[in-house]
Amino acid sequence: MGLGLAIELGQRGVDVVVVERYHQPQPVPKGQNLTQRTMEHFHFWGAEPMLRSARTVPAEYGIGGMTTYGALLSPYTYDWLQRELVQPFYYQENERLPQYQTEAVLRARVAELPSVKVLYGWSGDAVEQDQHGATLQVSEREGDGTRTIHAQFVVGCDGSRSGIRETAGITQTRSDHDKLMVLLVFRSTALHELLKCYPNKSFYNVLHPDLKGYWQFFGRVDLGTTWFFHAPVPKDTNRDNFDFHAYLHRAVGQEFDLDIDYVGFWDLRFAVSDTYRNGRIFIAGDAAHSHPPYGGYGINTGFEDARNLGWKLAAFLQGWGGEDLLDSYSGERQPVFASTAKDFIEKSIHVDGDFLAKFDPEMDKQAFENEWNRRLHGATEEVGAFEPHYEGSRTVFGPDDGRTNAMGMHQHRARAGHHLSPAMLSDSTNVYERLGTGFTLIALDALPGEIRRWIDAAKVLSVPLEIVEDSAADSRSLYESRFILVRPDHFITWCGDSVDVSPEDILAVAIGEHTAPFRSSVA
Numbered sequence: 001m002g003l004g005l006a007i008e009l010g011q012r013g014v015d016v017v018v019v020e021r022y023h024q025p026q027p028v029p030k031g032q033n034l035t036q037r038t039m040e041h042f043h044f045w046g047a048e049p050m051l052r053s054a055r056t057v058p059a060e061y062g063i064g065g066m067t068t069y070g071a072l073l074s075p076y077t078y079d080w081l082q083r084e085l086v087q088p089f090y091y092q093e094n095e096r097l098p099q100y101q102t103e104a105v106l107r108a109r110v111a112e113l114p115s116v117k118v119l120y121g122w123s124g125d126a127v128e129q130d131q132h133g134a135t136l137q138v139s140e141r142e143g144d145g146t147r148t149i150h151a152q153f154v155v156g157c158d159g160s161r162s163g164i165r166e167t168a169g170i171t172q173t174r175s176d177h178d179k180l181m182v183l184l185v186f187r188s189t190a191l192h193e194l195l196k197c198y199p200n201k202s203f204y205n206v207l208h209p210d211l212k213g214y215w216q217f218f219g220r221v222d223l224g225t226t227w228f229f230h231a232p233v234p235k236d237t238n239r240d241n242f243d244f245h246a247y248l249h250r251a252v253g254q255e256f257d258l259d260i261d262y263v264g265f266w267d268l269r270f271a272v273s274d275t276y277r278n279g280r281i282f283i284a285g286d287a288a289h290s291h292p293p294y295g296g297y298g299i300n301t302g303f304e305d306a307r308n309l310g311w312k313l314a315a316f317l318q319g320w321g322g323e324d325l326l327d328s329y330s331g332e333r334q335p336v337f338a339s340t341a342k343d344f345i346e347k348s349i350h351v352d353g354d355f356l357a358k359f360d361p362e363m364d365k366q367a368f369e370n371e372w373n374r375r376l377h378g379a380t381e382e383v384g385a386f387e388p389h390y391e392g393s394r395t396v397f398g399p400d401d402g403r404t405n406a407m408g409m410h411q412h413r414a415r416a417g418h419h420l421s422p423a424m425l426s427d428s429t430n431v432y433e434r435l436g437t438g439f440t441l442i443a444l445d446a447l448p449g450e451i452r453r454w455i456d457a458a459k460v461l462s463v464p465l466e467i468v469e470d471s472a473a474d475s476r477s478l479y480e481s482r483f484i485l486v487r488p489d490h491f492i493t494w495c496g497d498s499v500d501v502s503p504e505d506i507l508a509v510a511i512g513e514h515t516a517p518f519r520s521s522v523a
Helices: 002-010 036-044 048-053 083-089 099-110 163-167 189-197 244-252 297-317 323-358 365-385 448-461 474-479 503-510
Strands: 015-020 065-069 077-080 116-120 122-130 133-140 146-151 154-156 172-187 203-207 216-220 226-233 259-273 281-283 386-389 405-407 439-444 465-470 483-486 492-496
Touching: 002 015, 002 099, 002 116, 002 297, 015 122, 015 146, 036 048, 036 083, 036 297, 048 099, 077 365, 083 365, 099 116, 122 154, 122 163, 154 163, 163 281, 172 244, 172 323, 203 323, 226 244, 226 259, 244 259, 259 323, 297 323, 323 365, 323 386, 323 405, 365 386, 439 448, 439 474, 448 465, 448 503, 483 503, 492 503
Parallel strands: 015 116, 065 203, 154 281, 439 465
Antiparallel strands: 065 077, 122 133, 133 146, 172 226, 172 259, 203 216, 216 226, 386 405, 439 483, 483 492
């Protein structure tokens, strides 16, 4: 998250120092599923081709997976997390690769940005702030060196046990499920052969009645050899007192040859910070929110934090964004994660647990199969319903009853607070190829005088504004608006057929009012 944020800021000319614990990416294959939305970030960060070339599983193995009942080799299966169903609403296709590969790409891209300096092998120890800026104390993890970094802002992207969050006095609300989870990384060509019966799948989750809705989850790290697995284990489990080979055999439903390379443990809990900002200190990624790695929501949510916060910090530091814009980061991202946890991840645990308690193919095969088929359709609906938006944000012109959350409905129709759907322009380019680094006004069948009002308003407020003019024909008619004001992170601030309020008033709300410029720097 910190590297992504540094790229977002560095590309905008903001001086950034990144303090990173490790000299090299850690070889634990978590955070593998990158959504179409995340790949839009990588495209605009100038790292999308590099990322796609770093994948470890062939492209025909998408980021979708499957669910099975009882064991992996079960007669009861259905496809799950079919994110390709929402592809028409995004500019980029999704991707899958281990997090350490993603991090290596981010490190390479950061190295190309002269405004970004990275301290590898250092940790942030304490942070203080006053009206003039923030001060971060850092130390070498494998040495005695210490440094003091002075900046306008500090952003803690230091994980779920964030020291920056704690020293900043930002509280969290936690939901503890009292489950100890194991993470195994193992090698097995035999499992690859067994799973040829499920072609082109990258990950698999097993619903076992004994686990009451908590998953046994398998995922490919590469094709044919390396896998990861996480699942609940007894609370007193350690590396020496538990038969992990036997556990894997039971989860698969058959014995097979394997070698375990890594054993780790984590506590299953949900945590969301009550705010993502305390003055000049912000938090993002797992420092702001954490949850079980169900469905690939975590890494993608974190990258969205970075994209949301980055342009807002840059706008403020460059003098055209106001305090309300900085506050909108927490106001937008915090409720989105709370909804993601409650309405998708935690809900799935309860729904699966209720299903397993009520239906059993040994007791009533027909009733079980009827419900199993119904769940198949529900899994498809989940993908379409996950559509984070900011309808309730103070900096967008959402509906009067708008509420910012993760639940929505993908549509091509332009809606304030929602992600802009791609469309082809009359010159055969995609509108995403024309979006500016600041705000963009899509003007369809617009008169010269109407466009001039927007240009003049942007000049008054010093807001960077790109104008994309075209007709309202073809796929652009799906927007159902003549004017669409798009933010730097590609969410819609305002849309309509006429300007009932002045463009200057619209832009003033979009940037959280105007503020005076001062020197830009972020740690």
